[in-house]
Amino acid sequence: MSSTQQRGEYVPTIALIGCGAFAEVYYLPALVRFPGVAEKLILVDSNGARAQHLASRFGIHRCVDDYRAILGEVDAAIVATPHDLHYPISMDFLQHSAHVLCEKPLAEKASEAREMVAEAQRAGVTLSANYTQRLFPSSVKVKELLAGGALGKLASIHYSWGSLYTWPTASGFYFNARLSPKGVLLDRGPHAVDLICWWLGDRPAVVSCQHDSFGGAEAVAQVELSHGDCAITIALSWLNELPNEYVIRGERGEIRNGIEDWWRIPIALPSGKVHKIKLAHDEQDYFDFGRRLIANFLNVIRAGDKPLIPAGDVIPSVEVIEACYRTATRFAMPWYENLGTLWSPASAR
Ligand SMILES: NC(=O)c1ccc[n+]([C@@H]2O[C@H](COP(=O)([O-])OP(=O)(O)OC[C@H]3O[C@@H](n4cnc5c(N)ncnc54)[C@H](O)[C@@H]3O)[C@@H](O)[C@H]2O)c1
Structure with a gap:
């Protein structure tokens, strides 16, 4: 199986929290390549104009400016916000049984990172991290x-x-x-x-x-x-x-x-x-690694695959x-x- 091959037909509803520079060059180009994902994707940014801008650029139908409005509604969340928000936002989604893929650094404090990993286990969902290198x-x-x-x-x-x-x-x-x-x-x-x-x-x-x-x-x-x-x-x-x-x-x-x-x-x-x-590699530039990560995240959500980077691994x-x-x-x-x-x-x- 190639690094981006998909298993299962079901298309999950994913929220992308934080529509900043990295979402634009890494997450969105990767997400929209997988059939059906863009149609169900929700863009979330406290700066509504920023989310709207990316929504029209990538053909996304739904934007929200407060992530709390969609808790309990999504299968998974990608957290690409400022660092101080990784912990509270990931915790909220995990507590609502959503799989989470969190940007680096997983958290600022090790106690927070451990709490996040424990919460994922308790809720029966996965917590992945993106440490691209x-x-x-x-x-x-x-x-x-x-x-x-x-x-x-x-x-x-x-x-x-x-x-x-x-x-x-x-x-x-x-x-x-x-x-x-x-x-x-x-x-x-x-x-x-x-x-x-x-x-x-x-x-x-x-x-x-x-x-x-x-x-x-x-x-x-x-x-x-x-x-x-x-x-x-x-x-x-x-x-x-x-x-x-x-x-x-x-x-x-x-x-x-x-x-x-x-x-x-x-x-x-x-x-x-x-x-x-x-x-061997398929990637031409740094941002292409988003495809590998998202392909895995989709397989984690729909087929129970192991995350490429389980959050617990980055705690050290x-x-x-x-x-x-x-x-x-x-x-x-x-x-x-x-x-x-x-x-x-x-x-x-
Ligand atoms: N893995 C990598 O190689 C890599 C590279 C660049 C950035 N990153 C990470 O990606 C994350 C985002 O970085 P960036 O450069 O895109 O930042 P950015 O400043 O470009 O964007 C952050 C976005 O988050 C939004 N935001 C702020 N508070 C919010 C809230 N409460 N709810 C929703 N959205 C909110 C902001 O309005 C902004 O649009 C950071 O964690 C950063 O470390 C990772």
């Missing part, structure tokens, strides 16, 4: 290689992702400290931390976390973790380009791959030889990120710390 064939291959001991004992993992923030957010919530003062670590961090936890099959310990926040959303963060003898560093930035790659070093070789190079895995052997593994990453924020310190910024001296009455003379 897990869907990459390269990520799956890394997991397989590490589990098979291809690199031997691991010495280090480094993951860096930095580029100037240009994402066309519809609501601007990423920078709204009244909703959440958390920035790049809660936005890009879930992908990085989840991949590492998943690859290791365990939760690494937090050694340190530094970022540049003065109370609002941090734009740069540096995290150090450890797992046995393996030292892990994660560098994230919304301000500048970083080498967008991961480097995994073991006693028997090294994998160095671009984060979005999902079609290959190069392994450098101690001899200096590089073994290149090519991977929520725990790590929560611990990072709890222990975070600000980068040394001597130019700020010296401001008092610069503007003292003595320097003004």
Whole structure:
């Protein structure tokens, strides 16, 4: 069966909560490809004009501006709202026996994530998460290689992702400290931390976390973790380009791959030889992975398939990120710390 093949005829009623930038480029193009889904889809956004705009663009018949109006009416919900709403909105749908697919981060707090997973179990429905980089064939291959001991004992993992923030957010919530003062670590961090936890099959310990926040959303963060003898560093930035790659070093070789190079895995052997593994894939760009995810979500709803990313699997990453924020310190910024001296009455003379 291909990654997007469907089982069963029944078309569920799905609500897409949050019709922002990601819904537009990822969820809607994927949802409308599956026969009958668009006809029953409900778009929900507190900004009614935004939902209407996407409804006319994608041929959707029904829009609602308050999700509470449709609780109990839908088979499933996709939660693609600002981060602080993932927990309360998912809980409301789960309590009304709807299957939920929730965007990353599953929740801001591990206690909330655990409550969500427990609620899904209690209600007899599924809770899936979207940590897109897990869907990459390269990520799956890394997991397989590490589990098979291809690199031997691991010495280090480094993951860096930095580029100037240009994402066309519809609501601007990423920078709204009244909703959440958390920035790049809660936005890009879930992908990085989840991949590492998943690859290791365990939760690494937090050694340190530094970022540049003065109370609002941090734009740069540096995290150090450890797992046995393996030292892990994660560098994230919304301000500048970083080498967008991961480097995994073991006693028997090294994998160095671009984060979005999902079609290959190069392994450098101690001899200096590089073994290149090519991977089969249908996706041409990042947003195409929405098709794989939605195909699975439909099969989860109508045929009881296992979610590609069960929410319970990502809890270790929520725990790590929560611990990072709890222990975070600000980068040394001597130019700020010296401001008092610069503007003292003595320097003004
Ligand atoms: N997996 C990925 O690679 C990836 C990429 C981008 C964004 N995302 C995630 O998708 C989610 C949405 O991000 P975005 O960039 O589309 O944000 P956005 O700001 O573009 O859109 C958010 C939308 O939610 C709406 N909204 C706010 N409160 C609401 C409420 N109470 N009920 C219904 N709608 C409400 C806003 O009006 C807005 O239209 C976030 O969780 C983000 O982390 C994931």
